[in-house]
Amino acid sequence: MSYEQEKQVAIEAALAAAKLCEKVRTERVPESIEKSDKSPVTVADFGSQAVICRAIAAAFPNDLVIGEENAAELRQPTMANQLAQVTSYVQSVVGDVTSDDVLNWIDRGNSEIGERYWTLDPIDGTKGFLRQDQYAVALALVELGEVKLGVLACPALPVDLDRPDGEKGVLFVAVRGEGATMMPLSGGEAQPIRVTAADDVANMRFVESVESGHGDHGRQDAIAKAVGITASSLRMDSQAKYGAVASGRAALYLRLPSPKTPDYREKIWDHAAGTIVVEEAGGRVTDMYGKPLNFSLSAKLVENQGVIVSSGAIHDTVLAALSSGG
Numbered sequence: 001m002s003y004e005q006e007k008q009v010a011i012e013a014a015l016a017a018a019k020l021c022e023k024v025r026t027e028r029v030p031e032s033i034e035k036s037d038k039s040p041v042t043v044a045d046f047g048s049q050a051v052i053c054r055a056i057a058a059a060f061p062n063d064l065v066i067g068e069e070n071a072a073e074l075r076q077p078t079m080a081n082q083l084a085q086v087t088s089y090v091q092s093v094v095g096d097v098t099s100d101d102v103l104n105w106i107d108r109g110n111s112e113i114g115e116r117y118w119t120l121d122p123i124d125g126t127k128g129f130l131r132q133d134q135y136a137v138a139l140a141l142v143e144l145g146e147v148k149l150g151v152l153a154c155p156a157l158p159v160d161l162d163r164p165d166g167e168k169g170v171l172f173v174a175v176r177g178e179g180a181t182m183m184p185l186s187g188g189e190a191q192p193i194r195v196t197a198a199d200d201v202a203n204m205r206f207v208e209s210v211e212s213g214h215g216d217h218g219r220q221d222a223i224a225k226a227v228g229i230t231a232s233s234l235r236m237d238s239q240a241k242y243g244a245v246a247s248g249r250a251a252l253y254l255r256l257p258s259p260k261t262p263d264y265r266e267k268i269w270d271h272a273a274g275t276i277v278v279e280e281a282g283g284r285v286t287d288m289y290g291k292p293l294n295f296s297l298s299a300k301l302v303e304n305q306g307v308i309v310s311s312g313a314i315h316d317t318v319l320a321a322l323s324s325g326g
């Protein structure tokens with residue numbers, strides 16, 4: 001199965017959502033709303049989820065969607081201002097809709113896992129988005145636990161990482177068995193991408209989160225050194241890190257459990273799209289014990305701890321360094 005229709009719907013939805021996010025970011029200093037788990041959310045996160053759930057509902061009315069956000073808080077009378085803002089941003093990309101439509105689309109993203117489901121992070125890296133840094137709109141289709149399609153829109157990512165002041169905005173797309181591509185968000189031809197070659201010394205660097213609470217920077221540094229990476233890490237928010245590995249700009253992405261939250265379990269929407277983009281570019285993704293990420297259980301990757309993403313060639317060496325206590 002080629003997933004042609006799914007791919008077109010996912011790309012168009014992600015592009016519209018990315019446009020909404022950039023509009024929010026250029027028009028205002030986005031207000032950070034605190035969720036019950038103390039993590040931030042903004043009107044752009046809600047707007048992005050509404051736009052993407054709307055598109056999936058229109059094309060695949062029976063499909064399940066598991067998105068990060070829900071509209072419970074936005075339905076509170078105290079949130080009327082924010083709801084009006086979300087509605088107006090959604091209108092700016094999809095035309096005339098009501099606040100009720102918006103709330104219902106957001107809540108379409110609260111399904112349970114089934115045999116076939118979409119998983120959506122409307123803004124992955126909200127902290128990066130708030131800092132005017134990296135973030136991604138991440139959407140993936142999973143069937144029987146296998147990611148079949150992934151789309152990552154990274155509006156703030158330089159098209160050429162060596163020219164950070166050059167054009168920004170990259171779209172990564174992967175379909176199982178068909179490879180991975182990237183193209184500028186502004187349009188143009190989709191170019192096939194490939195992970196870095198084993199002898200590519202210039203790109204022998206690793207990526208990790210900006211947030212110290214989302215990983216273990218000290219141990220990540222030590223592991224990178226143990227496998228021969230001498231360059232210091234490139235710190236980047238969001239699944240843009242998967243894009244960096246998939247496009248050969250880094251050989252490794254390390255995400256080891258933070259000592260502050262050792263029991264944290266990663267969420268499916270934080271990894272599904274990135275995983276297929278890297279795998280289809282020739283790389284490998286496992287947890288820190290070498291187990292594949294199990295997307296068939298729940299919104300949390302309950303059977304996995306830590307995430308290791310690599311160009312493939314160095315993957316076993318990284319796992320060995322981890323198991324020997326590095």
Ligand SMILES: Nc1ncnc2c1ncn2[C@@H]1O[C@H](COP(=O)(O)O)[C@@H](O)[C@H]1OP(=O)(O)O
Pocket residue numbers: 039040068124125126128208209210211213214215236237238239258261264270
């Ligand atoms: N303790 C944690 N360990 C790993 N990831 C976390 C932790 N807490 C939150 N996250 C998630 O990390 C993602 C961002 O990763 P990065 O720092 O690499 O950009 C967010 O989706 C965030 O979830 P949430 O969306 O709930 O804030």
Ligand SMILES: [Mg+2]
Pocket residue numbers: 121123124125269270
């Ligand atoms: Mg996320």
Ligand SMILES: [Mg+2]
Pocket residue numbers: 045068121122123124125126
């Ligand atoms: Mg998010």
Ligand SMILES: [Mg+2]
Pocket residue numbers: 039040068126
């Ligand atoms: Mg979040």
